[in-house]
Amino acid sequence: MSTESDIREFLASRRAKITPQQAGLPAYGGKRRVPGLRREEVALLAGVSIDYYVRLERGHIAGASEDVLDAVANALQLDDAERAHLYDLARAAAKRPNRRGKRARGPLPDSVLRVLASMTDSPAFIRNGRLDILATNPLGRALYAPLYTDDAPSPVNIARFQFLNPRGRDFFPDWDDSLNTTVSLLRTEAGRAPHDSDLTGLVGELVTRSEEFRTAWAKHNVRLHHTGRKSFHHPAVGVLTLDFDAMELPAQPGLTLTAYTAAPGTPDHDALQLLAALAATENAEPTRQPSDRPGR
Numbered sequence: 001m002s003t004e005s006d007i008r009e010f011l012a013s014r015r016a017k018i019t020p021q022q023a024g025l026p027a028y029g030g031k032r033r034v035p036g037l038r039r040e041e042v043a044l045l046a047g048v049s050i051d052y053y054v055r056l057e058r059g060h061i062a063g064a065s066e067d068v069l070d071a072v073a074n075a076l077q078l079d080d081a082e083r084a085h086l087y088d089l090a091r092a093a094a095k096r097p098n099r100r101g102k103r104a105r106g107p108l109p110d111s112v113l114r115v116l117a118s119m120t121d122s123p124a125f126i127r128n129g130r131l132d133i134l135a136t137n138p139l140g141r142a143l144y145a146p147l148y149t150d151d152a153p154s155p156v157n158i159a160r161f162q163f164l165n166p167r168g169r170d171f172f173p174d175w176d177d178s179l180n181t182t183v184s185l186l187r188t189e190a191g192r193a194p195h196d197s198d199l200t201g202l203v204g205e206l207v208t209r210s211e212e213f214r215t216a217w218a219k220h221n222v223r224l225h226h227t228g229r230k231s232f233h234h235p236a237v238g239v240l241t242l243d244f245d246a247m248e249l250p251a252q253p254g255l256t257l258t259a260y261t262a263a264p265g266t267p268d269h270d271a272l273q274l275l276a277a278l279a280a281t282e283n284a285e286p287t288r289q290p291s292d293r294p295g296r
Contacts, residue, residue, distance in 0.1 A: 003092045003194055004059030010089065010220045011057045014076045015042055022077070037076075045075035062094040081188065085222040088191035108135055112252065116140075121276070123242070124259040126249070129189035130199050131158040131182065134255070139272075142279035143260065146171050146235060159186060159202065163210040173233045183216040184223040191222065193254070230260070236278055240271040 016036040020026065025041055032038075037045075043053035048068060056064060056072065064072075069090055073083045108126065116124055116137040123143040125136040132155040133144065141148065146167055147156045159182050162168040172178040186203060193199060206213040231241040242260035249255045262268040 003089060006191070006194075006220070007059040007061050007089050007093060008057055009218075010085065011072075011076070013220045014078060014082065015039070015057075018077055023075070042072070042075050046071040048072075059093070061090050064090055081184075081222045081224045084224075085188060085191045092191065092194040108252070108255075112249065112257075115257070119259060122259045122261050123272075123275075124257060126255055126257050127158070128256075129185075129193060129254055130196070130202055131185065132156070133158065138279045139276055140260075142236075142275050143232065143234065157202065158182065159206060159213075163206050163213045170233055172231070173239060174231045178230070179212060179216060180221065181223065181225065183213060183219075184221045185225055187217065187220060188222040188224075234271075234275065237271040237275050240268045240275075242268060242272065 016034065018036045020037065020041065023037060023041065023045060025037075025045075039054055039057060040050045043050045046053065046068070048056075048071065053072070056068075061069075069086060073086055076082075078086060112126065113135060116126070116135060119137050120139070123137070123140040125140040125144065126134045128134060133147070134155055136144065144156070147158070147161045153160070162172060162178065162182055169175055186199070189196075189199060190203065203217070207217060225246055227243070227245050229241055230244055231239060233239050240262070242262050244258055244260050246256050246258045249257055260272075262272045
């Protein structure tokens, strides 16, 4: 992954999504050669010279001030995730450390594992930005049971299972939405941690082996993933759709705890209770990956 090419392709892809009408610019007659805004139109909206914006879009963004980045983000109508990604790319280009701080390294603290163990009614797990599952509670392990096969690499990785395992498409029934979410999360992490060799290796593997991943990766979409709904086609309890909440761990930079719930009295809640009964027969302690290296 090249920072300059990422900047170039990200800005060009965002520019292509906005029409002159959406940007409040007059639409003149004649066929336009670009699907969205022209570079000179973005420069006009951002209040910078055309030459300067062209340099930015070519990846020369290292010296851009926060005011300029904000002006470009406003001109391109970036959402919160896209705006944060632009700043991450600018930091990477300038070789400045990410404001999120140094990534957590080493084993997960026992206190975090105790939090997982205490969440008896909700499937929960801890992941890093590469979507490695680093630890689960028993119900979380039961929910993601299809990922934990005897031949699965350690740590288990959601993206690798989703795109490279034949059972991935069946396990995630809302395939298009799930696919785009996974790729967008990895693209977001690539902006935050451009020098993560494990992430680069994972993306390289997925780009090489999965055409669907390769196509989605080229779109440069990013997103924040704090709350929402997700569906699973579980081999033991069938299809269940759960609400999720993802919480970053301040003391473990780069790690996220995700918990799933279902509203009482719904079929999804009944399915979750059935899954809990099945999980109760397994080890009651949270599961930690044996070769877990959460900060890498």
